[in-house]
Amino acid sequence: MADRPEDEDTNHSNKDEEEEEEENSNYREPIVDGRDIKFETRILNEFLVCSLCMGYIKDAHTIVECLHTFCKSCITKYLRDKTDCPTCEVALGPYPLDKIKFDRQIHNIVCKIFPQFEAEDAEEERKYYSSVGLKTDPPPAPAPAPANNNGKPDANKQPYKKVKKEDKSVFYTDEVGFELxxxxxxxxxxxxxxDKPFIRTSAKVTVKHLKKYILNKLHIDLEKAPQVEIRYRGEVLGSEHTLAYIFKSRGTDPSTKNPNFKYSMPS
Incomplete structure (x- = not known):
């Protein structure tokens, strides 16, 4: 006799519980050895796997309206025919490609955990160009070693390399650090x-993005974003102001180590 529907549901529920228990039993705590941390990469899958291709995110791009991240190739292909986020379905307007930005932090994290990806991408690029009859540019030749007093190269000295002077102005850098x-x-x-008030992000981020970031981290409905007020040096900031504009026009407080933003919302 066939199982009744409620029996099937019970069987599926028990099976899911068994799989969850098995997964938990195989979990290993991260091992801290000085400055090195060894851990199973699967514990990061929730944050580093693209929901479109189900692989680790490559060339990370984030939707600025909802902060969901995908591979650049995956999300650009998806947005050819769609105008919403594939995860939360938030509307991205008539020009959805304008709402995705390169996510340097996620990209750097993936590259540090999986350094082989960069080499694999370079090899795939080389094979592609070779298949269509094109040659990739060879790596630049190393600079010659400085000459000694006899006019011959001195192998014991490192070649002189010009280093571009960095501009330490906070509003001219690609990334800025501050506290919320x-x-x-x-x-x-x-x-x-x-939980972690220190933020490091692109200087192009707007106050509107910060409001959504705060609500998202605190699990509050994003529809309440217009009610949130963010102040910097005592002044309420406009939602469209970028961090670069804020630091350039308001400056920084020399008495604090990091620029400090304050947020509030009426009851």
């Missing part, structure tokens, strides 16, 4: 301190 803290005058119990 709850305003002392905040009366809304939903807004709590962030």
């Amino acid at each position: 803290n709850v305003d002392e005058k905040n009366t809304n119990p939903e807004l709590r301190p962030l």
Whole structure:
């Protein structure tokens, strides 16, 4: 006699519980050895796997409206026919490709954990160009060693290399670091301190993105983003202001180590 529907549901539930227990039993705690940490990469799959191709994210690009990240090739191909996020279905307007930006942090994390990806990509690129009859540019030749007093190269000296002087102005760099803290005058119990208040991100990020980031981290409905107020040096910031513009126009407080933004929301 065939199982009744409720029996089938029970069987599926028991099977899922068994799989979850087996997965938990195979979990290994990260091992900390000085400055090195050894861990199973599968614990990061939730954050580093592209939901479109189900592989590790390559050339990470993030949708600025909802902060979901995908491979560049995957999300650009998806947005040829769609105008919403494939994860949360938030609308991206008539020009969805304008709403995706290169995510340097996710890209760097993937490259550090999986350094072989860069070599594999270079090899695939070389094979592709070879298949169509084109040659890739050879790597640049090393600079000659400095000559000694006899006019001959001195193997013991390293070649002189010009280093471009860095501009230390916070608003001219690609990335900026700052803190996001709850305003002392905040009366809304939903807004709590962030677990990690120090943020490092692109200087092109706007105040609107910061509001959504805060709500997303605190698991608050993103529809409340317009109600959030963010202050910098006592001034309420406009939603469209970028971090680069804010630091350039308001400067930084020399008495603090990191620029400090305060957020609040009415009860």
